[in-house]
Amino acid sequence: MRPIATGDDVIVNPCESAPLQVVENVELDAKFWLKGHxxxxxxxxxxxPLAEQFIGGTVYQAYLNALSYHRWHSPVSGTIKKVSIVNGSYDYTPNTSLPLLTAIATRAIIFIESDNPYIGLMCFIAVGIAEVSSCEITVAQGQHVDKGDQLGMFHCxxxxxxxxxxxxxxxxxxxxRTEPGLDATNIPVCSCIAVVN
Structure with a gap:
């Protein structure tokens, strides 16, 4: 029911979610500290092995609350290059540790080769927290998706x-008009969250 933002240079929000942070110049292998993740x-x-292509790149992270719509939609039009589910820890983690969960919790990893060459290969990672450790992928390697098509879902x-x-x-x-962080408000799924310059 949500309108899908148009334009080849427009990346849409894959989930009904609130922005947490944008981090640039990410490392291939980072150490985890007690403060800061x-x-x-x-x-x-x-x-x-595809991770090496993203060294020095950008991570956009957002979070869903318990009442948010829990399906994932493709942020771009493109071809699914690789999908996998990683079993992770089942743990209660405070909200301040959301970045850490991207490396240790159960997650679905979907690499998409965008039809827009200025985006190229990108990655969507859905991270289940605690009882949401069930991530279901509904696309397959080699499949072409249009922006806004379903990729998969969380369960509760x-x-x-x-x-x-x-x-x-x-x-x-x-x-x-929301400020990224733990007090951010939801951005509608399939609305524009970024433009490629």
């Missing part, structure tokens, strides 16, 4: 997701 591409992507509870872009992708984000 950097993104570690190898851990997030379960040591997939709250959760988080990431979009990961290669370093050569220059993005301008649109947070829809």
């Amino acid at each position: 950097p993104y570690s591409l190898q851990n997030m992507m379960n040591f997939n 509870g709250g959760s988080t997701h990431c979009l990961i872009f290669r370093p050569q992708v220059n993005l301008s984000f649109d947070f829809h």
Whole structure:
């Protein structure tokens, strides 16, 4: 029912979710500290060789609350290059540790080769938190998807997701008049969250 933002240069919100943060220049392998949780591409992507293409790139992370619509939709039109489910820890983690969960919790990893060459290969990661550790992927490798098509879903509870872009992708984000962080409000699914410059 949500309208899908149009334009080849427009990336849409894959979930009905609130923006947490945007981090640039992410590392392939980062150490986890007691305070502050950097993104570690190898851990997030379960040591997939494709992770090396994203060194120095950008991670956009957002979170869903328990009452949010829990299906995932493709942020771009393109071809599904690889899908996998990673079994992770079943744990209660405070909201301040949401970035850490991208490396340790159960997650669905979907690599998409965008039809727009200025985006190219990107990655969507859906992260189940605690009782949402069931992630269901509904697309297959080699399948072409249009922007807004369903990719999969969570089953109940709250959760988080990431979009990961290669370093050569220059993005301008649109947070829809909310400030990224734990007090952010939901941005509608399939609305514009970023434009490729």
